[in-house]
Amino acid sequence: MNVRAQIAMVMNLDKCIGCHTCSVTCKNVWTNRAGAEYMWWNNVETRPGPGYPRQWENQNRYNGGWALDGGRLKLKIEITKNYKPPSMEDYYHPWTYDYEVLFSEKQSDQQPVARPISLIDGESMDVTYGPNWNDDLAGADLILEDPGLDGLQKEIYQQFKDVFMMYLPRICNHCLNPSCLAACPRKAIYKREEDGIVLVDQNRCRGYRYCVAACPYKKVYYNWKTGKSEKCVFCYPRIEAGQPTVCSLTCVGKIRYLGVLLYDADKVLDVAATPEVSQLVKRFIDEVLLDPYDPAVVSVAKESGIPDDWIKAAQRSPVYKMVKKWKVAFPLRPEFRTLPMVFYVPPLSPVVTTFERAYGAKITDIMPKVNELRIPIKYLANMFTGGDTMLIEQALKKLLAVRIYERAKNVAEPGLADKAKVALAEAGLTEADAEEMYRLFAIARYEDRFVIPTNPKRYAANPYVERGVAGLP
Structure with missing residues (x-):
């Protein structure tokens, strides 16, 4: 076991209102200059839709991410053969x-x-065309460009009665197995040993743009003014001081959470090469991400030089609780095999009417069927779990169970408390879990949402050490 620590993020999509405040503040801080006019390190997409850049998920078009070759990982781009970075028209x-x-x-x-x-x-x-050309236009023709609707009848969701929409904020995922890093012939991209943030060394970069083509999320950009590649830096000067990223701090809906995750670096390549994509997310959460309360993990972490305050921060981390403990947050497009460290809580979608109609029944009955959900579970599974609908259903059941529990505490209805206990049991939650989930998701304070230890460089032996194919020493 090779224990490493990384600052990770969770976004609760149930609370995103699509106001773009995160995008504007990021733009003003980091890309408000010549050569970076089209760059949105943070952007908010209306889904279903083409996204930004256009159809970024379609790797048949861009050849980003990783593929399996005889069970081994290889980059989908081959530098001299199928190098397809987005054009300016794909952005705007x-x-x-x-x-x-x-x-x-x-x-x-x-x-x-x-x-x-x-x-x-x-x-x-x-x-x-523009970066938010289809804002709030979930029923427009542009949804036909959304690869997330694969396996669903796209034309049906163009009809008014079946229209659904959600907001998807995106930043660089600061992956454990970054394809941008592996594609760079100059080794200008590196993953910081101290906190896992992926950066571009501007002194080494020569603007070949292989990283732009290789990133399946298309979150590396080419600066036409400087001739260098640029990307989200996870506001690392703020992180080093124990402060949240600008997008997190200014988020109106308070949907973003930051915290430390401990992971096993020795498991990264093995899990990334999982043949069945539907099993990849489970293995990622269960095998790569570690329990900071496990004495064996804590012991190895200390031997690896991770400070005690970082281990304690990992134990208090809201990201650990949502991703590892409760399993209600998942990585975006895991089939790209980069093992992203930005996670998303899937939206419940407007199911209040269905919830009220079935209230008091078992949670399996309260949980709407796929055809009753405004946002199809299959669509969310395509986006976050490699097609595994069971993981999405279990997460939504937990979120619903917490709502039932909190309602039972505040509504005087005979027998409601007993029904809430049954709902929690069927969701696999305790009352303590429900209380903590409610505090985090509904009324979290600043210090609960952002658990960021300071001064990570003190334990990094060499933050600029040459990295291997998985972004690890």
Whole structure:
């Protein structure tokens, strides 16, 4: 066992309101400069939809991520053969407006108009697409471009009565097995030993863009001004000081949680090479991610030089509780085999009417059937569990059970408390679990959502050590 520590994130999609505050604050802090106009290190997509860049999930188009070759992992891109980074059109041509004309236009009977101009060359242009072009348009033709609807009848979900939507915030996943790192011939991309954050060394980068093509999430960008690749840095200067990332701090819905996860580096490649994608998520959570309360894990962690305050932070981590303990948060698109360290709590979707109608029955009856859910379980499974609908159903049952339990505490209805206990038992939760889940998901304080130890560099022997194919020494 080779115990490592990493700062990880969970996003609760049930609370995301799609306000884009996270995107705007990230933009103002990190990419508000020439060459980075089209970069959104943090973006919020309306799903179903094409995403940003367009159809980023379609690896038949981009060849990102990992594939199995005789049971062994290999990059899907072959540098000289099928190198397909997104074009500017796949993102969007960034623009502003010619506001000067509003002040300089000669007086006339017509209202002056500030027309769009390119942020790259300053020429006039027509706006045809943007990073949030399909905001709140879940029923538009653009949903046909969503690979998450594979296995579902896409045309049905274009009809008004069957329309559903959700918001999906995305940042770099700072993966345990990053394909961007493995694809870089300059070894300019490295995974920090002290906290797992994946960064691009701007001094080594030569702008070959192999990392852009290799990242299946398309969260590495090419700066046309500097000729270098750039990506989300997980606000590492703030993390080092024990402060949350800017996107987490400014999130209006308080959907983001940060904490330490302990993992077994020796298991990374073996689990990433799991033949059945539906089993990959289970193995990732059960075998790679470790229990910080396990005495054997704690002992090896200390031998590896992980400080006591980091181990204690891992035990208090909201990410550990949601991902490992309760199993209600899952990685995005695990079939890319990068083992992301950003996790998502799937949305319950508007099921209140169904819940009220079946209230008091067993939780298996309260849990809506797939055709009753506004957001199909199959769609969520395609996105978060490699198609394993059982994991999604179990997570949603736990979230519903907590709602039943809290309702029983606050609504005077005969027999409700007993029914709540039955619901918790069927979901595999204790009353203590329900109380803690309620505190974290509904009324969490700052110090509960962000458990970030400070000064991680003190125990990193060499944070710039040359990395292997899995981003590990």
